[in-house]
Amino acid sequence: MKILVDCAGARIGGAKRLLNEFDLYLRDRQLPQLRAIGRDHVLTAPWLLRRECPGERYDRSLALNNVSFMVAGRERRVLIHGPQHFLRLEEVRSLGLRISPAVHAQAPVVWSALRRTDHIFVPSTSMAERVLRIVPGVRDRVVVAFNPVTPPDPALLRARADERRERAADARTVDFLCPIIITPHKLMTRRLRVGLAALDILAGPPHHIDATITATAQAAQIDDPAVANHPRLRLIGEHPAATVIDMMVRCDAIFFPAELESFGYPMAEGRMMGVPVVALDNLHNREIAGPALVGYERETVEEIAAALHAALDADVKPDQDNLFGRGPYFDLLLGEGAAS
Numbered sequence: 001m002k003i004l005v006d007c008a009g010a011r012i013g014g015a016k017r018l019l020n021e022f023d024l025y026l027r028d029r030q031l032p033q034l035r036a037i038g039r040d041h042v043l044t045a046p047w048l049l050r051r052e053c054p055g056e057r058y059d060r061s062l063a064l065n066n067v068s069f070m071v072a073g074r075e076r077r078v079l080i081h082g083p084q085h086f087l088r089l090e091e092v093r094s095l096g097l098r099i100s101p102a103v104h105a106q107a108p109v110v111w112s113a114l115r116r117t118d119h120i121f122v123p124s125t126s127m128a129e130r131v132l133r134i135v136p137g138v139r140d141r142v143v144v145a146f147n148p149v150t151p152p153d154p155a156l157l158r159a160r161a162d163e164r165r166e167r168a169a170d171a172r173t174v175d176f177l178c179p180i181i182i183t184p185h186k187l188m189t190r191r192l193r194v195g196l197a198a199l200d201i202l203a204g205p206p207h208h209i210d211a212t213i214t215a216t217a218q219a220a221q222i223d224d225p226a227v228a229n230h231p232r233l234r235l236i237g238e239h240p241a242a243t244v245i246d247m248m249v250r251c252d253a254i255f256f257p258a259e260l261e262s263f264g265y266p267m268a269e270g271r272m273m274g275v276p277v278v279a280l281d282n283l284h285n286r287e288i289a290g291p292a293l294v295g296y297e298r299e300t301v302e303e304i305a306a307a308l309h310a311a312l313d314a315d316v317k318p319d320q321d322n323l324f325g326r327g328p329y330f331d332l333l334l335g336e337g338a339a340s
Helices: 013-028 045-051 089-098 101-115 125-134 136-141 154-169 188-203 241-250 265-273 283-292 301-313 326-334
Strands: 003-006 034-037 060-063 075-079 119-122 142-144 174-178 211-215 233-235 253-255 277-280 293-296
Touching: 013 034, 013 241, 013 265, 013 326, 060 326, 101 136, 119 125, 119 136, 125 136, 125 142, 125 283, 136 142, 154 241, 174 188, 174 241, 174 301, 188 211, 188 301, 241 265, 253 265, 253 301, 265 277, 265 283, 277 283, 277 301, 283 293, 293 301
Parallel strands: 003 034, 003 060, 060 075, 075 119, 119 142, 174 211, 174 253, 211 233, 253 277, 277 293
Antiparallel strands: none
C-alpha cells in the first residue's frame, strides 16, 4: 500500500502540534511505503498544483491541511481543521476584515475538493457540523477523530500535584497560562482585556489574589497598548511545543478564551495533564476539555473572574481514557493496509 501524505502548512499552533505527533508516530512505525511531502512548505496554490504530480502512482493520499488531493491517490483522504473556511454568516459579519480575503477565496476550493474525497476526518463534533452545513452531500464520509495528544512525563504530573497541594501556603503570584497563537480572527485583544479586568476583581476584597496572565504573544500582536502594557499581563512570545507543555504543567490553570476553534490543543492537553481549563461553557469546549473545563456562560468580567477563582480550587485529575491516543488516530487516518 503506497501512501502519499501532504504536511504543508504546519508551521505554528495546532497544525504544528499535529505534525509533531505524526513524526512521533512515524518514529514508532515501520512504514516504508509512506512518503510524506510538504514539510516547511507554505500551503499555496502553486504547491497544491505541484503536489498533484508526485512522480509516481499512489494507492492512497492523505492531506493533513484542509485541502484534499484532487488527482493523486486512487483513494483520497483529508483532515479538515480550518473553521475559517466554514464560517457561519453571523461570524463573517462580526469578524469582517479580520478574516483575510484570501481565506474567502480559498473556501470554495476546499469545498470542491471535499466533494471528490473518499474519507473526511474532523477533530470535533462542532467541526463536523460546520463541514456538513456547507457540503451536506459528504455526510457518510465524515468521521470525528480527536487530535492526538501525547501525555507528559508522569514525573512532571506528580510534581504538579505536589505544587498544587503546597499552593495554599505559598505567597507566590498565581499564574494563568494563555497558550494561544494570536491571529486577527481570534479577537484576543478584547478577550485579554476582559480577562485582565477579571484579575483586577480577584486582586480586591474578599479574595486578595495576586494573579497574572502569561500569554504566548508579543506586544505588537495586541491592538490596544493599555492591554499590552497591563501590569498583570506577561507576554513571553511564541515557544516550542515542549516548552509550552512544561508551562502548562506548572501553571495554576489554562485560560483559553478563544471561540473559533476546530479542536483547541491547550484544552485537550489540560485534560490529559489534570490542569483546569477556564473557557466558555459550550458543547465544543465540553467535548474537548471534558472534566478539566471550568466554564463561564458569558464573556463578562464577573463570570470570568468567578471561573478563574473556581479553577484555583478545582481538583482535576489527569484523564486516563486515552481519547487522544496517537497510534489509533494515525492508524485511522492512514487506513487499513498502511503497514503492508
